[in-house]
Amino acid sequence: PLISGCGTFTCLSSAIAAISGLLMGYELGLISGALLQMSSILALSCKEQEIVVSSLLFGALFASLIGGFLIDRFGRRIAIIISSSLLVLGSLILLPYESYGILILGRIAIGISISLSSIATCVYIAEIAPQHRRGLLVSLNELMIVIGILFAYISNYAFASVSHGWKYMFGLVIPLGALQAIAMYFLPPSPRFLVMKNNDEAARKVLERLRETSDATEELTVIKSSLKDEHQYSFLDLFRSKNNMRARMLVGLTLVFFVQTTGQPNILFYASTLLKSVGFQSNEAASLASTGVGVVKVVSTVPATVFVDQVGSKTFLCIGSSVMAVSLVTMGLVNRNIHMNFTTVCRSQSPEDFFLLRQGNLTGVTNGSLKDIFSSMALPERLSFSTQRSPDIAGMGELNRTASVGGKSTTGSHVESGEIPVVLKWLSLASLLVYVAAFSIGLGPSKYLI
Structure with missing residues (x-):
């Protein structure tokens, strides 16, 4: 056997x-890098x-x-096949179009x-696994989730500088989803589901095949x-x-509650965006x-x-939660x-902002600087450097979305131009990594096991 017992x-x-x-895991981590491209x-x-x-959460x-x-109603195996097929369908929807509405539809699917x-998946693995190896095999799902997240971040970096790279990011998952749906078709239903459907004989045969024994009466x-x-x-x-x-029930609900409130999902979704805000200026560096x-x-x-x-999920949960608390305080x-560069967190252009930038609504801005302004809008991570190069763009710090509109001034978020100290930048990243490691040891697998 691959694993003892x-x-x-x-x-x-x-x-x-x-x-x-x-x-x-791939879909959870994918949006972190894809968002940098799609937003522009x-x-x-x-x-x-x-x-x-x-x-996606809706x-x-x-x-x-x-x-x-x-x-x-339909079984764990059929549910996995349906979910894989739906993931392939949702990913295919995203590829041919560049539409905000289609993007939402595909992400919901x-x-x-x-x-x-x-x-x-967790129910299926738990029901086919022997009792003394159930924790190991169910935790395999959590391991695969984090491997998927890693693959997503690697994909984000690989396609960060590729034109329309976000489409390649979404498309990479299609072959694997289709292969899983096909492979699951040839696997047996879980013995427990068969017993629920009063099919004891089929459940016994599945158990004998899973346990590699000729008599599974006792487990049945x-x-x-x-x-x-x-x-x-x-x-x-x-x-x-x-x-x-x-x-x-309260223990289960509390675990799931803390998984969400500790901010781990936000880190997965906005990892690249957050790292840009603390000094990793380019898409490639943040990815x-x-x-x-x-x-x-x-x-x-x-x-x-x-x-x-061997150790127990409760012990891992206590150790992980304690380290998470320390790393969050440090972070x-x-x-x-750190003087956060909020202009790199997201592009938020209100209708008023676009109106202000139309011809005739900007005062004291030359035609040459208009090109620079629009370039800076398209690439917000270059904004702080552009202000140092161009006196006209430096005027944006003064303008700062301040223009004469009907005798009133409109002020938006200001452009940060200060450099973040290297020590603080890397210390922030180190604290984040320790926090992520502690979550993966504690709350990560524990929510499935406890």
């Missing part, structure tokens, strides 16, 4: 199912960029409401896909007994003290620095995956001393 077919089935984690090509405002990022929210019903797959009996116990509970029992169900986040996530997830059955103190 676990059959080869069980490991292979778990690995194929865990490709969903790879696809999920599609001229997205700050609000539109935020909607592009959050549209799709995920919808899938989370119906996902449990789907996997119980991908959000539904990764949410449904995250539910179905355990599955039937556990299902019988589950039927004693109703939905309302989750809120009662019966068998400590209320406390169990390369964010690749370090992916590497750290992979390296720190490996020990949590390998030793979770806050460091960033407090």
Whole structure:
């Protein structure tokens, strides 16, 4: 066997199912770099960029409401096949068009896909895994997620300077999603699902194949007994003290709550954007620095995956949470001393801004400097350097979106021109990496296991 105490077919089935984690991680990390290009090509405002990022979460929210019903009605394996197919479809929608509306539609489809797959994959692996190796195999999904995030950041860097590189980023996931859907078709349903559908004989044959044994009667009996116990509970029992169900539910909800409120998803979605704001000026530099986040996530997830059955998920959770707290305090103190370049965080051009830049509405700006202004709008990361080169653009610091409109002045965000100290820039990155590592050891796998 590939893993002691676990059959080869069980490991292979778990690995194929865990490709969903790879696809999920890729889609989560992909937007970090793609957003840098799309915001300029599609001229997205700050609000539109935020909607592009959050549209995936809207799709995920919808899938989370119906996902449990789907996997119980049609099976875990079929749900994974549907989610992979939907991810391929959503990615294909994004490729031929450069439309804000189509972008939202494709991201919603991908959000539904990764949410449904995250539910179905963990349940499928847990139900085909032997009890003493369940923690290891379920954690494999988390490992694949962080590997997917790393691949996404590498893709972001590889296509950062390529024209319309964001389309290549979205397209890379299509072959893998199609292959997983095909491979899952040839894998068996989970034994537990077959027992739920009163197909005990098929469940026994699947168990014998998974365990590489000629007699799986004992494990089949355990599955039937556990299902019988589950039927004693109703939905309302989750809120009662019966068998400590209320406390169990609160623990699960608390873990998921802290996964969101600790800011980890925001780091994944905006890693490149955040790094640009603390001094990594170009798209390539920010994408390369964010690749370090992916590497750290992979390296720190490996020990949590390998030793979770020996050490225990609670121990990893306590260690990871403690280090996260220290790194967040350090990061806050460091960033407090950094003069943030907010002009590189996002491009937000209001209708008034565009009106001000039309001919006849700018005073004291020459035709030569107009070209520079529009160039700076298209490439905000060059704004601070342009102000040093051109006296006319330096006037933008004074103008700073201040123009004469009906006798009133309109003031927008000002252009930061100060350089960030190298020590603070790298200390901020180091604190971020420690925080990411601590999350990957603690809250990362624990939300699936506990």
